[in-house]
Amino acid sequence: MTTTAAPLLAAGLRVSPGVPLPYGATATPEGINFSIPAGGASSMTLVLYWRGAPEPFAEVVFPRDCRVGGVYSMLVSGLDPEAIEYGYRADGPFAPGRGLRFDARTVLADPYARAFGGRETWGAPYSLDPYPYRSRVVAGEAFDWQGDTPPRTPVEDLVVYELHVRGFTRHPSSGVRRPGTFAGLAEKIPHLLDLGVNCVELLPVFEFDESDNARSSEGRRLFNYWGYNTFGHFAPKASYAASDDAATELKDTVRRLHAAGIEVVLDVVFNHTAEGDERGRTLSFRGLDNPGFYLLAPDGSYLNFSGTGNTFNANSPVGRAFVLDCLRYWVAEFHIDGFRFDLASALVRGQDGAPLADPPLLEAIAADPVLRDTKLIAEAWDAGGLYQVGSFPHYGRWSEWNGRFRDSARRFLQGDHQAAQDLGARVLGSLDLYGRRGPRASVNFVTCHDGFTLHDLYAYNDKHNHANGEDNLDGERANHSWNCGVEGPTDDPEVLRLRSRQVRNALVLLLASRGVPMLTAGDEFGRSQQGNNNAYCHDVLSWIDWGLAADNAELLRFTRALTAFRRTHPALRSPDARGLATTPVDGVPLLQWTLRLGDDAVHVAANAHWETHTVPLPDLTGHLAWHAFADTAAPEPLAPVRPPEPGRVMLPPRSVQVLYAAPFDPSGDPHDT
Structure with missing residues (x-):
């Protein structure tokens, strides 16, 4: 020595x-x-x-x-x-x-x-x-960005696609040359473009230890697969690279995505670290400046608002400087377009754990000149019970994962008529929550990495997490899911048709609403996790089976059509659009809403009841008429649908119809496309 x-x-x-x-x-x-x-x-x-x-x-x-x-x-x-x-x-x-x-x-x-x-x-x-x-020590040469220019897509025009870098292409069916890697993701850019996605949100790609899970189940090794246990905030995950230079490979992937007009948002974990509580291993932060980096009780124990044993001291000068240094690094060095902050409400807590009205970190991020053009998205709750959807300190910059949109949409599609009124506010952009920020502050979603896939949402009433090794005690209990009559896999054609319809219904609610829609990778063609709603520890189970794209080609085509329809109609995206939502029948889960911007108008009629209902259509000016775009109950959902009579539309059970305004053609049927 x-x-x-x-x-x-x-x-x-x-x-x-x-x-x-x-x-x-x-x-x-x-x-x-x-x-x-x-x-x-x-x-x-x-x-x-x-x-x-x-x-x-x-x-x-x-x-x-x-x-x-x-x-x-x-x-x-x-x-x-x-x-x-x-x-x-x-x-x-x-x-x-x-x-x-x-x-x-x-x-x-x-x-x-x-x-x-x-x-x-x-x-x-x-x-x-x-x-x-x-x-x-990284001593590589400067990366040639080849004139890369970030897309800087207006927030209201985003269609976000959440994915796990490894799981996205690791399955043999992905057909990529470098599966499970940043390079493999780049190989799937054509799929993203065809789908109509213009922003990918990557689950954690900072260095984490996937082996940091002592459990096994049914003889299989379990992992910390999602990666919410960061230990290297400045290091891209080496095992996500096909080459021996993860930084260069990630930069090349970002450059290729940008060239295709696709932005890159990183899911970042600053609410806690991988060191756990006093029983955990000392890796770095704890041994360098424990009170500077962690929220501590008066007796020196760790305050736990993250559910993982510790909470990062984000508003101390030391913690705040670390987060800002990290964010600036990824924007300057990797051209990252934005960040989604995991359990972001933990970042508003002060030294004693109490929420701060003006958290220094959030204000500093919002005002930082290097971060000026980045998207900032908060998961506006934490594991300590602080739920701030609609009240997250935003400083005019922050958007939020809108958990109320998810819950209202799911409850409505279950047939809960009481959810219709709240959903009416959500589909119009949640202005009751976001006020002057407008619909751009609302990131709408029905599913995400955490919970059921969209397929499983309508194939299971209950979570099936036994393979997690925790006796099925983990995972969310209130899923607002519905198995459509049979729990899990079935060959019953009626049940399968109903499940397919419910999936289409959910996609329409998401993509025909104001706000920023977020899809979860694989939902566009029916990915399943076999009823597991907390697959954080599963490698193979969480891989996307690309063979489903052929098996469920009609669902994929329907999803593509919805994103294209959204691009075509500024009434669905513009903050200046006017909206009106109604629940036409009391005590029945019916909801209609109309969005208008000049002559562009879109009308959605949703029936979550088990009976057919006929509802009136709103009036249009003399030179316009309603034309059908989609009917989720039709044998061919994207085929033109003829309303039963002028000014009204018949909604079969558990169905949604989408119409749009177009010039009236006196030589033909005014309701025909």
Whole structure:
């Protein structure tokens, strides 16, 4: 072990004061600049490993002249960035009751590291305990963006598509050359374009440990598949790359998506970290500045508003600076277009855990000049019971996942007439929730990664999570799902027809409403998770079976037609459109709404009842007439549908019809397309 400069000189290494910024390890012509903030530490040691070696080849204590304030920075010459891995030992008081957990025995990962060692193969065992999270130095050449220009699609014109990078193309049926990777995602751009998607929202792609799940079930290994346990916020996940350079591959994928007019939003996890509570492993944050990075109770224990054991101290100066540095990095270096913040309401909490009226972090993100053009989307609740849909501190910038749209749409399609009135407000853009922000603040969805797929929503009444190894106790209980008469798979043609109709109904509610629609990958052709509504731990079960695109070609065609219809009709997208919703029959789950912008008008009539109902159509000006676009109950849902008489439309049970205004043709049927 080497702890002074003299032996290092003999080894061909030289140490001199570094520069405090940027944090992390930066390769320069003079050497590698190591900079790590740890304000409460009494000393800091750099630990150097050869790549893959179990023991360090050198440990260097930062000299006194290598500290500026609470930042330790040191330039080390004579190192090959491609040959080493590194970590830190932070010394200081260990007093958990006061929130201090320094322990020089533990080698800490660099939270600013841009890569980590040994993570290239998904699920591969990593045996370099007790310090498996080895930071690496990234010294690659500048990426050629080839004149990349982000699409900067207006928020109201977005059609968002949520996907898991690995699961999207890992199934053999995907037909891509590099399955389960960033490059594989790029190979599926033609599908995204055909579907009418112009924004992909990627489940976590920052480095996480998929093996961080001790459970097994039915002899099968379980994973932390979704990735909501980030340990490397500046490092793209190495096992999501087909090459040995994850950063370059992700940048190339972003560039290709942009060239196709598709924006990239990242699902980011700042509400908690992978360290858990006091029983968890110390990886980095806890050993560098525990009270700066975490919300702590007076006795030093961890406040848990995330459901994972800890809550990130997002509004402390230390926590706020970390998040801002991270977001700026991904926008500047990777040209990312926006971020969806997991359990974002945890980010409004102050040091004592109470919600803040003006959270410094959210205001800083909204006002940051580097982030000026990025989309900001909040999952406006947390696991501590704070539900802020419609009241999330937005500073004129933030949109929200609209959980009320999801719940009202599902309840209505179950046949709940009491949900119709609330759904009426949702389909018009939830102006009762978002006021001056308008419908652009509402990200509407019926399904997402968390919960039933759209197929399973109408194939199961109950969750079937036994394979998760938690005795089916995990996962949401209130799914507002309906199996249409049979639980799970069936050959009954009537049940299958009804299920297909319900799926189409849900898609119409989503894509013919004001607000920003979000589809979940695979729902466009009937992906199933066999009734599992919490598939966070399943690798194979969560892969998308692309063979379903052929098996359910009519559903795929219907979804494509809906997104195309949305693009064609500005009344569905424009913040200036006027809307009116009615529930024409009391006590019956019926809902109609009309959206108008000049001569463009769209009318949707939805019947979630088990009986047929005839409802009136709104009047149009003299030169316009209603034309049929879709009828979810028709044998061919996209074939023209003729209303039974002028000014009225007959709605079969469990069906939705979509009509649009077009010039009246006196030589033909005014209701015919």
